[in-house]
Amino acid sequence: MRKLRAGVGRRSGAAGLLALLGVGILAGILFLGRGLLGSEDVTWQAMQRRGSWRVGMDPSFPPFEMLDENGQPVGLDVDLAQAMAQEWGLELEIVALGFDGLVDALLAGKIDSVVSALPYDPRLTEDIAYSPPYFEAGVRLVTPQGSPIQGVQALAGKRVAVEWGSAGDGVGRRLRREEPSIQLVQRPTPQEAVAALLSGEADALLIDGVTLGLAQAQGAPLQAVGPPLESEPYVIAVPLDAPILQERVREALEGLAQSGALARLEARWFASPSAPP
């Protein structure tokens, strides 16, 4: 029985070695294949042949994208895409599309990418690839600079301004369910909600990142405190089978963020959202 066991053990050992070898070979093939496939990026190749990066956007969302008096797209996303295309030695070609048609156009190969204040959608990650976020547009808790309020835990008994019916209002009502002493100061527009905070009618504000950016760029002494209470990151969408383009987009965004160029673009366009500076 010992011999038998030993025999079985030997056979098991040999089988194990063979299995390991097989797994190793398979992994090697996959790795090699991935490497080979990685160099196959028809989108990137088409961009090189064409000499342009074809970007889809809906130019109706200042300060990210809009049309100037000559009907030309301008805005933060336009400049961002321009900077990236320039880095790659390509022309930027903007295709104006309705917001709801952008992803379909990408899937259909009509455009190379979407740069259009596009919110990240986890449901589409099997169909398209996303860049890292370049802007957070979700709901933030905002206070005047120097305020002792440093998070939602400090809102008990405080007056919190919101745009009536907005996502910020929704967050405020949820917080009030947990802490009934919070008083919501509801205003019809986001601008009036900001004004309520600045005039002292409210101690804090729950507002989206775009409204906050616009107010700050206009000189309002406001600060966002804590993490977003509802996240809505804006990302760039790229075809799933375009590994080179995905990597270039990631590198370019990283470079623009590190160099401060992205922050400068934000400051520039949020300060002057309705017309080219």
Place this chain on the structure above:
Amino acid sequence: MASLNGSQSAARGTGSLPRLFAALLLLGLILALFFLVWRPFSQSVPLGPQQQVQTINPKMGVHTRLTDEAEAWKIKRTLEMVREMGAPWIVEYFPWAYYEPEPGVFDWGHPDLVIRHARRQGLTVIARLGFAPEWARPPGATPLYLDEESYEAFGRYAAAFARRYAGQVDYIILWNEPNLSMEWGFRPVDPAAYVAMLRVVTPMVKAANPDVQVLAGALAPSLAPPGSEWGLDDLRYLQGMYDAGAKEYFDVLAIHAYGWHFDPDEPAAPDVVNFRRAELLRQIMVANGDGEKKAMITEGGWNDHPRWTKAVRPGQRIRYTIRAYQIAQEEWPWLESISLWAFRFPWDTKSYQDYFTFVSTDFEPKPIYLEVQRYAQGRWRAP
């Protein structure tokens, strides 16, 4: 030793077969138990006690979107929240292709679930029927394509539905927005063809359940001129229906009343799509001697997407929505109910459509839900 080893190997070999059978048997038992235990559990959410909707406005309703909601508890929770908001009416879609996958083979499991829970919450269901199965349409045609050869097949489905839910569902909408090319299978729209369908299907439904009320129309608000590839103006289309003899083949006109960026008190005009366009459709009913019939708004409302060109601000949406419910109750005696699009989606569409909803996919009530609820309780006032 060799023979010993050989015989032991043989014994091991023969012994592995029973073990394999035992393993397969065990696997089979586990699977059987899984299907026996899991399936009933997944669909066995208790109906709970009979409920009643408390509201100051009995015409209030919403279009639910439970067609693709697979989980029973989510169906129940959705309908509970409709009741808690104070809306006694729901419109729900029961696609033909889902429930008659083969001719004459019906699968009523999901509609049973939705209708039982809706009734237990005290809600009145308006059933929207449409969406042709593959076997009932030409190859390559979309599920919204219904040709004359399939009218009877659609009638058999509608009749089977009416018969099964007799006493539970008293209102059935036949097809949706036939004045849009897309909703008519990407063909030129044709009021006479739609009426030809009603002429076949309505008598079949009535024969199956004489008490059911057939809703027709459900036209998309549109300004498309004659000859447009996209569709036809709903006012022209409705007149076209009457011209083709529609009057005898429906009981209630279904109206879609979207406000886009207009206040609900904006006056109606033939060249404007706004909420009061419903009044123009009503005028056509009256002008064609159909003033005795009622109408129901089975879709409508406002959208508060931050980017969509036809959207309004969230506060405007609240104000307009409540005003629309008020108009329906106070000014339109010919309107039986008003069901606004859309209560909740099973998942985020990540498009402007999400900004029509009252409740998020995770059942978090949006501010509009809470404000409408206050209105239904008689406690609402604008800030």
